[in-house]
Amino acid sequence: MAYALQQLINGLTLGAMYGLIAIGYTMVYGIIGMINFAHGDIFMVSAFIAITAFTLLAAADVTSIPLALTFVLIVAIFFTSAYGWAVERTAYRPLRGSTRLAPLISAIGMSIFLQNAVQLTQGARVKPIPPVIEGGVVLWDAPGFTVQIGWSQLLIIVTTVVLMIAFTWMITQTPFGRQQRACEQDRTMASLLGVNVDRTISFTFMLGAALAAVAGVMVTVYYGVVDFFIGFLAGIKAFTAAVLGGIGSLPGAMLGGLLIGLIEAFWAAYLWAEYKDVATFGILCLVLMLRPSGLLGRPEVEKV
Amino acid sequence: MSTLLSVRNLTMRFGGLTAIDDLSLEVPAGRITGIIGPNGAGKTTLFNCLTGFYKPTVGTLRLAHPQHGEMRLEKLPSHRVARDAQVVRTFQNIRLFPKMTVLENLIVAQHNVLQRASRFSIAGLFSLPGYRQAERAAVARAATWLERLQLTRFADHAAGDLPYGTQRRIEIARALCVDPVLLCLDEPAAGLNPRESAELNELLLYLCREQGVAILLIEHDMSVVMNVSDHICVINYGRKIAEGAPDAVKNDPHVIKAYLGEDEEEGVMEEYTEERAS
Numbered sequence: 001m002a003y004a005l006q007q008l009i010n011g012l013t014l015g016a017m018y019g020l021i022a023i024g025y026t027m028v029y030g031i032i033g034m035i036n037f038a039h040g041d042i043f044m045v046s047a048f049i050a051i052t053a054f055t056l057l058a059a060a061d062v063t064s065i066p067l068a069l070t071f072v073l074i075v076a077i078f079f080t081s082a083y084g085w086a087v088e089r090t091a092y093r094p095l096r097g098s099t100r101l102a103p104l105i106s107a108i109g110m111s112i113f114l115q116n117a118v119q120l121t122q123g124a125r126v127k128p129i130p131p132v133i134e135g136g137v138v139l140w141d142a143p144g145f146t147v148q149i150g151w152s153q154l155l156i157i158v159t160t161v162v163l164m165i166a167f168t169w170m171i172t173q174t175p176f177g178r179q180q181r182a183c184e185q186d187r188t189m190a191s192l193l194g195v196n197v198d199r200t201i202s203f204t205f206m207l208g209a210a211l212a213a214v215a216g217v218m219v220t221v222y223y224g225v226v227d228f229f230i231g232f233l234a235g236i237k238a239f240t241a242a243v244l245g246g247i248g249s250l251p252g253a254m255l256g257g258l259l260i261g262l263i264e265a266f267w268a269a270y271l272w273a274e275y276k277d278v279a280t281f282g283i284l285c286l287v288l289m290l291r292p293s294g295l296l297g298r299p300e301v302e303k304v
Numbered sequence: 305m306s307t308l309l310s311v312r313n314l315t316m317r318f319g320g321l322t323a324i325d326d327l328s329l330e331v332p333a334g335r336i337t338g339i340i341g342p343n344g345a346g347k348t349t350l351f352n353c354l355t356g357f358y359k360p361t362v363g364t365l366r367l368a369h370p371q372h373g374e375m376r377l378e379k380l381p382s383h384r385v386a387r388d389a390q391v392v393r394t395f396q397n398i399r400l401f402p403k404m405t406v407l408e409n410l411i412v413a414q415h416n417v418l419q420r421a422s423r424f425s426i427a428g429l430f431s432l433p434g435y436r437q438a439e440r441a442a443v444a445r446a447a448t449w450l451e452r453l454q455l456t457r458f459a460d461h462a463a464g465d466l467p468y469g470t471q472r473r474i475e476i477a478r479a480l481c482v483d484p485v486l487l488c489l490d491e492p493a494a495g496l497n498p499r500e501s502a503e504l505n506e507l508l509l510y511l512c513r514e515q516g517v518a519i520l521l522i523e524h525d526m527s528v529v530m531n532v533s534d535h536i537c538v539i540n541y542g543r544k545i546a547e548g549a550p551d552a553v554k555n556d557p558h559v560i561k562a563y564l565g566e567d568e569e570e571g572v573m574e575e576y577t578e579e580r581a582s
Contacts, residue, residue, distance in 0.1 A: 175418040178404075182412045185401040192355055192393060193413045193482060194386035 002142035007269045008262070013153045013222065015261020016160035020215040021238035022245070022253035023167070024208025030184045030248040031204050033100070037107040038087055040235015041114035042209050046080040046216030047226040048122055054129050054220070065133060069155075069221070076213040084209025085202055093198070111231075118228040126227045133221060156218045163214060164254055171250060180204060184248075233277070237264075240284040246297020255295060307368060308333040308518045309354075309377075309391075309486060314363035316349050316542075323349040325542035327363075331486065333370075336512050336519045338533030338550075342562055346542040347522045348396065351488050354520075355393050356382035367391065369485060387416050392479045393488035396522075398471045402464025406455060406474055409463050410446035413481035418442055449477040453507065469500045476507070486518045487511070493525040501528055508532045530554065538562065 021043050028036045053072040062068050091110045095102045136150035171177035182190040183200045191197045219234075220226060241260040245252025260280055267279040287294060309331040316324040324346040331337045339347050352358045354365060354377055365377035367389055375389045385391050392413075401409050411418070418438055450456045453473045458466055463474055472492060479487055489508075493501040509532055511517045523529045529536065529550070536553045538546040540562040546553055553559055 175415055178408060178412055179415050179419070181404060182401050182415075185403055186399050188357070188382075189395075189399040189401070190412070191382045192357070192386055193478070194383050194416050195412070196383045 002140055002145040002147050003269070004266075005140065006145070006147045007265045009147070009149050009153060010269075011262035011265030012258070013156050013261070014265055015258035016156050017215045017218055017222075017257075018234070018238045018241045018260050019254045019257025020160060020163065020211045020218075021234060022241040022257045023250060024212050025239050025242040026245070026247055026250060026253040027180075027204050027208050029242070031180065031187075031201055032092070032096070032103075034092070034103045034107065035239065036087075036092075036205075036208075037104070037235070037239075038091070038110035038114060039208065039212060040233075040238065041111045041118075041231035042080060042083055042087065043212040043216050043219075043234055043238075044226070044228065044231025045083055045114060045118060046076050046209075046213035047220050047230060048118060048127075048228075049076045049079045049213070050217040050220040051127055051129055051226055054132065068132070069217075073214065073217055076217050077210045080209045080213035080216065081206040084205040084212075088202055088205040093201075111235075115228055115231065122228065124228065126225050128225045129220065131224055152222050156222060159214065159218070163211065167211070168250065176200075176203065237277075237280050240280050240287075242294075244283060244287050244294055246294025249294065249296045252294055252296035306333050307331070309368075309520075310366045311350075312364045312366070314350070314353060314365065315361045316346070316353055316358060317361045323542055324353070324360075327539070327542065327544055329537050329544060329547070331518060331520055332535065333368075333518050334512060334516045335534040336508060336521055336532050338529040338536040339520065339522045339539060340524070340529055340536060340553075341539035341545075345539045347539055348490060349542075350539075351393050351490055351520075351522065353378065354385070354391060354488060356380050356385040367486070386482055390482060390484050391486045391488065392482040392484045394475045394479055394490055394492060396491045396494060398468075398475050400463040400471055400474055400478070402462065404463055405460050406450070406463050406466070407443070407446055407459045409474060409478050410449065410481045411442055413478045414442045414445065446477075446481055449480050452510075453477045468495050469497070472496060472500075472504075480511070480517075484517055486520060488520045488522075490522045491524060492521070493523055493528045496525075498527075501525060504528060505532050 021039065024039045024042070025036060028034065028039070050072050053075045054068070057068050057071060062071075087110055091106045092103045095106055133150070133152040133155065136148045136153065138146055138148045140147040171180060179190070179195050179200050180203075182193075182195055183197055187197050190200075215234075219230070237260055238257065241256035242253045243256070244259060245254070245256025260283070263279055263283065264276050268276040271279075307330045311327060311329050311331075314324050314327045315322065327346070327350070339350070341347055349358065353360045356377065360378050363378070367375045367377055369375050369389060372388065377385055377389060377391065380389060401412065404412070418435075420438075447456070447459075450459055453476065455470070455473055455477060458470060458474070463471065466474070472495070476489070476492065492508075493504055496504060505528055508519060508521070508528075512519055512532075521529065521533065531550075533550055536547060536550055537544055538553060538556070538559050545558045545562055546556040548556075
């Protein structure tokens with residue numbers, strides 16, 4: 001029981017991060033109908049930006065943790081958004097209006113490019129940082145097992161919840177959100193009503209990248225290590241989360257992320273830890289076979 | 305009667321197909337100009353050129369905008385045609401944002417005003433007074449048009465779930481929220497029943513006479529075109545074959561030939577019109 005509770009906490013933490021990345025996939029799919037396979041690598045880049053920022057702060061002798069975290073978050077969000085913007089501008093926008101497959105291939109190319117660029121500039125080794133946030137609270141001191149939630153876990157869960165609420169509000173209530181949804185439903189019509197579609201798409205990429213940046217900072221704080229390849233696996237898992245929740249659906253991405261995190265944690269705890277990735281990809285296969293529209297996605301009805 | 309839009313030598317080719325062939329026409333301010341012609345004559349292509357969706361192969365589209373002076377529509381990207389030139393169109397097959405409410409559909413059309421007031425979402429995020437005021441004004445404008453088009457009770461319905469005739473009216477209401485100087489309607493009466501198209505007639509006349517909106521109207525329903533247009537331009541194979549007042553056009557031999565073929569008796573158009581009206 002205590003063990004299961006601990007897995008629940010671990011799964012939620014993991015799920016929160018997947019959810020944040022999954023939103024980037026689902027939003028981009030919603031607005032231009034492509035899977036941005038470079039999104040996982042944008043997340044990886046943000047983790048490196050976070051490490052660099054932490055190292056700089058350490059060099060500057062900043063010891064206040066809240067101050068350091070805020071600074072790192074701002075820096076990471078700023079630079080990662082710039083990356084998101086640049087990727088869209090260089091790799092996808094020139095291909096808009098060509099076949100559906102073209103931007104997809106361009107995305108895979110961009111993903112390989114980002115991985116190699118980081119490998120070349122940062123090295124292929126794993127980069128560690130000393131733990132930023134240590135300790136936690138003991139929730140339950142059961143016989144034989146202690147359930148505890150780390151401060152870093154609490155930080156991740158709380159930040160994610162706050163961001164999701166803010167984000168939902170932004171999409172449903174603000175002019176930008178309305179514009180974004182309009183482009184999602186009918187890009188041509190939106191532009192004929194005066195909506196600058198190119199700018200809206202750029203902004204969508206930047207927003208997705210900003211959320212991935214938060215996840216990148218979280219990962220750095222939580223695990224303390226990054227390497228140039230983390231984007232691949234995290235990206236594919238977040239993509240699975242987006243598909244599970246229903247690609248194109250924002251609440252779906254959040255729910256899917258959470259479920260994937262929980263499934264992975266419980267699978268690793270009770271079945272085989274070394275095969276935990278199999279669980280995720282098994283789900284991807286099952287969803288694609290049995291319910292391609294996902295849990296919250298609406299099936300596309302083809303009108304005849 | 306000043307000219308609002310002047311189309312000069314417009315040609316649009318798609319590979320080997322010439323959809324519009326050296327077409328010139330004038331759209332007067334504050335009047336309803338009907339555009340008729342058989343299927344495939346190039347009417348919708350003309351609209352697509354006007355709204356920046358296609359770039360014309362040859363030709364100029366000059367708009368004498370009452371505030372901003374002369375604008376060249378063929379040089380503007382489509383979002384600026386709506387935003388700066390205030391030329392807006394509707395579609396033959398309705399294109400609402402189906403998952404948004406009717407009110408939201410109308411607010412999207414005013415998003416440029418809101419976007420400016422929201423200072424790129426910053427003021428919107430904290431809902432500062434300036435933004436709240438702009439938002440209230442946008443809702444008020446939307447409400448006015450909803451009221452005028454008898455749509456108020458649908459304001460909070462998802463646009464995609466409403467009946468066809470209602471969606472048509474919503475599309476027109478949404479276009480009006482852009483505050484157009486030129487409103488291009490592509491077959492607004494298609495799929496409407498006789499009562500609905502009579503209401504449409506009344507609405508078009510109101511917009512033009514009371515609101516001073518110039519209307520460019522593509523329509524197959526002769527009971528609408530012949531009754532509301534001040535001026536009609538007939539297109540066939542991308543060329544203008546006749547133009548003038550409704551009565552003159554109705555009896556023009558070129559027009560009858562284009563619609564009915566060579567051997568038909570004269571006056572069939574007239575009969576057709578009467579049949580539709582009754």
